[in-house]
Every structure is written in structure tokens, then in C-alpha cells.
Amino acid sequence: MEPVIPEKVQAELDRFANQDVFLHLETTNGAYAAHKDQSFFNSGAYIRNALIQYELGKVTGIGPYRIGLKLNIGWVYAEGITHFEVDDQERLLLAGHDYQGKLAVALQISKTPF
Amino acid sequence: MEKERQLLVVFPHPDDEAFGVSGTIATHINNGTPVTYACLTLGEMGRNMGDPPFCNRETLPLIRKQELQDSANIIGIKDLRMLGYRDKTIEFEDEEKLINHMGSLIDELNPSLIISFYPGYAVHPDHDATGRAVVKAVERLPKEKRPKLHLVAFSNNCIDELGEPDIRHDVSAVMDTKIAAIKAHRSQTQLMATEMEEKLKVNDPDMIAWLQNERFWTYSIKN
Numbered sequence: 001m002e003p004v005i006p007e008k009v010q011a012e013l014d015r016f017a018n019q020d021v022f023l024h025l026e027t028t029n030g031a032y033a034a035h036k037d038q039s040f041f042n043s044g045a046y047i048r049n050a051l052i053q054y055e056l057g058k059v060t061g062i063g064p065y066r067i068g069l070k071l072n073i074g075w076v077y078a079e080g081i082t083h084f085e086v087d088d089q090e091r092l093l094l095a096g097h098d099y100q101g102k103l104a105v106a107l108q109i110s111k112t113p114f
Numbered sequence: 115m116e117k118e119r120q121l122l123v124v125f126p127h128p129d130d131e132a133f134g135v136s137g138t139i140a141t142h143i144n145n146g147t148p149v150t151y152a153c154l155t156l157g158e159m160g161r162n163m164g165d166p167p168f169c170n171r172e173t174l175p176l177i178r179k180q181e182l183q184d185s186a187n188i189i190g191i192k193d194l195r196m197l198g199y200r201d202k203t204i205e206f207e208d209e210e211k212l213i214n215h216m217g218s219l220i221d222e223l224n225p226s227l228i229i230s231f232y233p234g235y236a237v238h239p240d241h242d243a244t245g246r247a248v249v250k251a252v253e254r255l256p257k258e259k260r261p262k263l264h265l266v267a268f269s270n271n272c273i274d275e276l277g278e279p280d281i282r283h284d285v286s287a288v289m290d291t292k293i294a295a296i297k298a299h300r301s302q303t304q305l306m307a308t309e310m311e312e313k314l315k316v317n318d319p320d321m322i323a324w325l326q327n328e329r330f331w332t333y334s335i336k337n
């Protein structure tokens with residue numbers, strides 16, 4: 001993955017707009033966070049291969065970046081995005097890595113299931 | 115450590131075998147005990163991507179599969195089974211299916227000893243769910259057929275509630291193997307391995323003790 005270049009990510013978001021796409025969306029602070037620090041409230045969520053269609057996708061912020069996808073009847077949102085990659089299957093992989101380099105958030109879009 | 119007829123190790127994640135138990139496994143292998151390691155997932159949801167990141171959410175499973183095979187080779191495990199579950203989902207599987215899966219492994223291998231996680235005291239939900247399925251599969255066996263269960267616990271309350279572990283193995287004789295197995299899981303252990311080696315260089319007593327001693331709780335099944 002490479003650090004987000006907003007213009008490139010925006011072009012990729014445009015490429016997937018207005019068609020059926022598969023979404024992977026995830027936030028995580030790891031299963032061990034509350035084990036290491038008992039004052040820490042552990043939370044996270046993920047969805048894999050949700051079939052969606054968005055009419056408008058945007059990357060905003062000055063880094064780490066935010067991504068918003070406007071659906072016909074709803075929204076997809078992620079913040080803390082630092083890195084991106086278009087892989088060999090033409091899938092858009094976006095991720096946010098924390099200050100230790102650990103994955104904290106991921107948003108991925110593909111025309112075929114992950 | 116006595117020679118066993120067969121050792122079955124069951125953990126959900128690549129690298130679970132390296133940290134707390136690789137010295138014990140390597141010692142059993144040196145004793146001539148056949149060892150099977152059943153690893154339920156490929157750690158698909160791991161957070162460590164290398165620093166700087168050399169993998170992503172989609173390539174991580176392939177990299178961790180290779181790391182798992184490397185670690186197994188280093189420890190000397192000849193029979194590595196990758197069971198094809200997905201990281202962070204074990205507790206949401208049909209528990210009956212999972213217990214039967216564990217039961218079929220036990221039927222096939224007829225182990226005299228199983229090493230897994232202590233349900234309720236192993237911190238990660240996958241660890242607890244894996245340990246629970248293993249324990250339940252063993253409970254269903256007729257008494258005289260049940261293998262010994264040596265379970266790993268490390269939750270903050272484990273000593274308070276379970277008491278001190280009844281089994282401690284000093285694995286200093288196979289320390290190099292253990293360190294190499296930990297380092298084989300490069301994507302996950304890169305950062306901590308550097309710290310580990312620095313501490314070992316200055317003979318840090320806590321680090322040496324942590325690596326040298328592997329602790330287990332024997333799980334006894336009521337009736």
C-alpha cells in the first residue's frame with residue numbers, strides 16, 4: 001500500500017460509482033486492547049461483501065482522510081484512512097494504520113466478491 | 115516431559131503455537147512423539163501489516179499461511195492442518211458443527227494429550243471458542259478414551275480464578291527453536307521480536323523467564 005494521494009483515490013471512487021459493488025468495511029482496535037489496558041473500551045465492527053451501489057463517493061480531509069459514499073437510501077463512512085492500493089484484481093483497498101502501523105480501519109470496494 | 119502416543123495441538127491463529135507452547139511442542143517432537151497442529155484460521159483479521167506495511171487485508175492470509183508453514187517446519191511439526199475457518203468468527207459458528215469437527219480429529223488421531231486454550235481465560239473470543247469446542251468434544255468421549263487436556267490461560271484473572279498452573283515446562287534446551295518460530299510469524303512479530311532480542315542481549319530476567327517457562331492448566335472433566 002502507499003500513502004493516500006487524494007486525486008488518485010478520488011478517481012478510483014468515481015470509477016466504482018453508480019454500479020453494483022462489493023464492500024468490505026471494518027474498524028478494529030484488536031481483541032487484546034482491553035486485556036492490556038483495562039480502562040480501554042474495546043469496540044469494532046466489520047461487514048464483508050455487502051452489495052451496494054453509491055451515487056457519489058468522496059475523499060476529504062488533509063490526512064488521515066475521510067471517505068464517504070452516498071447511497072440512494074443511505075451512507076457509508078470511514079475515517080482515519082492513511083493508505084491505498086489498487087490490487088491486481090482492480091479492487092480499491094483503503095486502510096488506516098495507527099501510530100504503531102497497525103490496521104485500525106479498512107474500506108475496500110470491488111466489482112467481484114472479496 | 116513423558117513421551118506421548120500422539121499430541122494434538124488446536125489453536126485458532128497462526129502464531130498461537132509459537133508464543134506460549136512452541137518449546138513444549140519441540141520437546142515432544144524431540145522425544146519422538148508424533149504431533150498434529152490443527153490451526154482453525156489464517157488470522158485474516160490481524161492488525162499487524164508489517165512496518166512499513168508489506169501486506170494488506172486481502173494479502174495478509176496468504177502471507178500468514180506461509181509464516182504458519184515456516185513456523186511448523188522450524189518446530190518440526192510434520193502434520194499441519196489448516197481447518198479453513200475465518201479469524202474472529204469462531205464463536206459465531208454453529209457450535210455443534212465445531213465440536214463434531216474437533217471430535218473427528220480426535221477420533222482420527224487418538225491423541226494421548228491435547229494442547230489448546232482454556233475456555234473463558236484465553237482473552238481472544240476465538241481462543242475461548244476453540245478451547246470450549248475442544249473441551250466439549252473430549253467430554254463426549256467415554257471416560258477411558260479421554261486424552262489429557264493441557265490448556266493455556268493468560269487472562270488477567272486466570273491465576274485468581276484457576277489457581278497457579280499445575281504444569282510448568284522449562285524449555286531452555288529448545289530456546290533457539292522457539293525464538294525462530296516466533297520470528298517466522300514476521301508480519302505479526304517483527305516489532306516485538308526486535309524488542310525481545312534486545313532484552314535477551316542484556317539478559318533481561320523477565321524476558322528470559324517469559325520465554326523459558328511454558329505453563330498449562332490440566333483441565334479435569336467432572337464425571
Ligand SMILES: [Zn+2]
Nearest residue numbers: 127130238241
Ligand atoms: Zn490467537
